[in-house]
Amino acid sequence: MRIILAPMEGLVDAPIREILTGVGGIDRSVTEFIRVTHGMLPPRIFYKYAPELHNQSLTRAGVPVAVQLLGSDPEMMARHGVRAAELGASQVDINFGCPAKTVNRHKGGCVLMREPEQMQRITEAVRQAVPADVPVTAKMRLGYDDRSMAVACGQALDAAGAAEIVIHARSKVDGYKPPAYWEEIARVREAVNSHVIANGEIWTVDDYWRCREVSGCDDVMIGRGLISRPDLARCIKASQQGETAEPLSWADVVSLIVAYGGELQQRLEDRYVTGRIKQWLNYLRRGYSEAEAVWSQARKIREATPLYDCLNASARMSEAA
Secondary structure, eight states, rough: EEEEEOTTTTTSOOOHHHHHHHHOOOOOOEEEOOOOOOOOOOOHHHHHHHHHGTTTBTTTOOEEEEEEEEEEEEHHHEEEEEHHHHTTTTEEEEEEEEOOOOHHTTTOOOGGGGHHHHHHHHHHHHHHOOOSOOOEEEEESSSSSSTTTTTHHHHHHHTTSEEEEEEEEEEETTOOOOOOOOOHHHHHHHHHHSEEEEEEOOSSSSOOOHHHHHOOOSSSSSSHHHHHTTTHHHHHHHTTTTOOOOOOOOHHHHHHHHHHHHHHTTOHHHHHHHHHHHHHHHHHHHHHHHHHHHHHHHHHOOSHHHHHHHHHHHHHHHOOO
């Protein structure tokens, strides 16, 4: 009954993985995708996206991190899978789910779900090239134009040797609009031997249990839900034991945000740091009324220290209320 932190491109970077896995309840995470094209990428690119490679592919909290690759050329994907394993990756994941237009236009991500045979060729090439003790896994949606290709694509990945298949319960055309079609995940799960993991529209503990019931999956991957409620995985784990976890207060969350900003400041200029913080704060508006209250003021701030001051003031007001 694992909970996996989803790879959200442009948001779930190494610093936020450190923060969220430190809160507890997360069993595994996945990097943002590394884009594979025609040339061989140098090790520094792998370390940029997965600095955990310096720590046996673990966050500081000891949570494993898979390296995710995105591309359409089987040979180059295989070569990069080997490189990831050589650098210490404990799992190589293949992205067949990204809905971004720029990625799909260059025949990467979800658009490959129009071609299950190509998905199979890519996955087979990576699986055959990567050492047998390193799992090769894949993430997909329910389809591109519609949800009719889900079973065929799942079977292609299964035949190629994917150890696990994460399925986001919507097509590319569905985007991120509710609902999530968890029942369609169940159809794929029943048609393959690979282990299937459900993903999509899990915002609460109750959502988690409904997703498991409808999809039939024991394991789930959560993205936006964990960004909006950093303690969601911990609360789910408590519910598995028939217990209720103490939720994080807004002051606790502000401490996490400030720690995240501190991690970012070690490698980014302030304007990028505040941009990433505000991106997270925007998601937190769904989980915390205090985030909504401070949003109009915080979104205008462009320097890190004043932004921290603004958030800390909102935390003090929350505690005093």
